[in-house]
Amino acid sequence: DQQVKQNSPSLSVQEGRISILNCDYTNSMFDYFLWYKKYPAEGPTFLISISSIKDKNEDGRFTVFLNKSAKHLSLHIVPSQPGDSAVYFCAASDSRGSQGNLIFGKGTKLSVKP
Amino acid sequence: EAGVAQSPRYKIIEKRQSVAFWCNPISGHATLYWYQQILGQGPKLLIQFQNNGVVDDSQLPKDRFSAERLKGVDSTLKIQPAKLEDSAVYLCASSLRRNNEKLFFGSGTQLSVL
Numbered sequence: 153d154q155q156v157k158q159n160s161p162s163l164s165v166q167e168g169r170i171s172i173l174n175c176d177y178t179n180s181m182f183d184y185f186l187w188y189k190k191y192p193a194e195g196p197t198f199l200i201s202i203s204s205i206k207d208k209n210e211d212g213r214f215t216v217f218l219n220k221s222a223k224h225l226s227l228h229i230v231p232s233q234p235g236d237s238a239v240y241f242c243a244a245s246d247s248r249g250s251q252g253n254l255i256f257g258k259g260t261k262l263s264v265k266p
Numbered sequence: 267e268a269g270v271a272q273s274p275r276y277k278i279i280e281k282r283q284s285v286a287f288w289c290n291p292i293s294g295h296a297t298l299y300w301y302q303q304i305l306g307q308g309p310k311l312l313i314q315f316q317n318n319g320v321v322d323d324s325q326l327p328k329d330r331f332s333a334e335r336l337k338g339v340d341s342t343l344k345i346q347p348a349k350l351e352d353s354a355v356y357l358c359a360s361s362l363r364r365n366n367e368k369l370f371f372g373s374g375t376q377l378s379v380l
Contacts, residue, residue, distance in 0.1 A: 217375075
């Protein structure tokens with residue numbers, strides 16, 4: 153059973169427009185959420201995170217929104233740039249758990265076209 | 267600051283052979299993780315070390331997989347004997363402390379089992 157779901161395997165966006173990547177989770181114990189970005193042949197790199205006590209976190213062009221009641225979070229990239237083309241993974245953890253291990257979604261491949 | 271180092275980058279073996287992967291985490295990072303990423307999936311945790319002790323190995327197929335982190339620094343993950351379904355990218359990650367969700371990943375080892 154997938155605890156973190158990214159239902160869109162791919163997304164194509166025009167340069168300069170907004171990219172919205174979605175993520176749903178099922179475990180109500182999750183209290184910390186992260187987005188990782190992965191280029192081919194590289195490991196994932198941390199992008200942005202949000203604690204469950206917040207509903208929004210912003211870092212430059214990247215904003216993550218959290219809707220706890222819907223168990224849904226989204227990553228907004230504005231404006232999108234060709235260099236943003238990568239696979240984006242949503243991850244979640246229960247930081248109060250004994251390990252706080254990250255559970256990853258399957259990823260969404262974002263293509264930003266010039 | 268040097269990142270997480272992994273070797274080899276690629277490995278091709280036949281089923282029933284053995285293989286080993288090496289990881290050197292970021293200096294000072296107490297927690298080390300091995301993840302398995304099958305094509306089209308998100309990374310899945312195999313084992314987590316805190317210094318040289320195992321914190322979580324609940325998803326490690328212990329009949330064929332083993333890992334060690336001698337002296338609490340670098341780590342080795344071994345598969346013996348390999349199966350076709352072990353074909354995946356094996357990612358090593360480290361974090362400053364346990365329950366620190368900001369993981370730093372290496373570039374991974376891509377394993378193909380024929």
